[in-house]
Amino acid sequence: MSKKSTESDAGNTEKQWSLADFEIGRPLGKGKFGRVYLAREAKSKYIVALKVIFKEQIEKYKIHHQLRREMEIQTSLRHPNILRLFGWFHDNERIFLILEYAHGGELYGVLKQNGHLTEQQAATYIASLSQALAYCHGKCVIHRDIKPENLLLDHEGRLKIADFGWSVQSSNKRKTMCGTLDYLAPEMVENRDHDYAVDNWTLGILCYEFLYGNPPFEAESQKDTFKRILKIDLSFPLTPNVSEEAKNLISQLLVKDPSKRLSIEKIMQHPWIVKNADPKGVCASIDI
Numbered sequence: 001m002s003k004k005s006t007e008s009d010a011g012n013t014e015k016q017w018s019l020a021d022f023e024i025g026r027p028l029g030k031g032k033f034g035r036v037y038l039a040r041e042a043k044s045k046y047i048v049a050l051k052v053i054f055k056e057q058i059e060k061y062k063i064h065h066q067l068r069r070e071m072e073i074q075t076s077l078r079h080p081n082i083l084r085l086f087g088w089f090h091d092n093e094r095i096f097l098i099l100e101y102a103h104g105g106e107l108y109g110v111l112k113q114n115g116h117l118t119e120q121q122a123a124t125y126i127a128s129l130s131q132a133l134a135y136c137h138g139k140c141v142i143h144r145d146i147k148p149e150n151l152l153l154d155h156e157g158r159l160k161i162a163d164f165g166w167s168v169q170s171s172n173k174r175k176t177m178c179g180t181l182d183y184l185a186p187e188m189v190e191n192r193d194h195d196y197a198v199d200n201w202t203l204g205i206l207c208y209e210f211l212y213g214n215p216p217f218e219a220e221s222q223k224d225t226f227k228r229i230l231k232i233d234l235s236f237p238l239t240p241n242v243s244e245e246a247k248n249l250i251s252q253l254l255v256k257d258p259s260k261r262l263s264i265e266k267i268m269q270h271p272w273i274v275k276n277a278d279p280k281g282v283c284a285s286i287d288i
């Protein structure tokens, strides 16, 4: 049995959890810093995902502050489209994150399996993401690393944003280079100050990727991706056939000047979203 966390360390002030409180099930996946297991809280039988991170890895990659920030931000957020972090605990070697279980796994898997999504699915996910980001921005949280691998699906196909590793809680403009290349906004590529509008840019990238199967500025090398982003070298292939309204939304998000990008409120009112998005955020037609 592992050592219980102290009150000041515990991610959940109501209860101090330990490994003995959980029955561990099958592995759900492996990340850069540890493994994720299906688990059940022994008393309530409540199903969760338990993410195990080795302290050695945290020290090796010096991600202590990043992880702490991720845990604090994610615990404070409560939104149907944001994966809950119920709490955390640790023993000598490991840190355990008690996460909401996302039965449908990664949205990335669905995208790769189907090649691309339908307009209804894409609009539903963009609407869910917009709602979650509006909530985050209202709490002064910028995610900065939204990509299909960080988007999970629950048993009904509802989208859940996971992984707050790169998010920041700030009301000031930020100047730190981070995020995954294909999803980087031009102001981040140029290492200029950036604000909430970086997440709106990413919504444009994702909307394109959902509908076409690949992000719009993909290139052979990192340097070429950067060049294409800075030039806004955007083109819409003839296949698959995508509606003009969807292209209009993408074009209004992939705008170089952050202040001219469509706001989150306007995304939610955009005719393509109004026409195609499921009001409950559920994609029942998706095979998960």
Ligand SMILES: Nc1ncnc2c1ncn2[C@@H]1O[C@H](COP(=O)(O)OP(=O)(O)OP(=O)(O)O)[C@@H](O)[C@H]1O
Pocket: 028, 029, 030, 031, 032, 033, 034, 035, 036, 049, 051, 083, 099, 100, 101, 102, 103, 105, 106, 149, 150, 152, 162, 163, 165
């Ligand atoms: N809450 C969850 N519910 C269901 N599956 C999950 C959950 N969290 C993670 N997984 C699965 O476990 C795998 C590994 O997740 P993890 O978050 O460790 O990886 P990661 O996205 O590479 O993160 P990191 O970059 O922090 O290592 C993912 O591929 C995902 O499919």
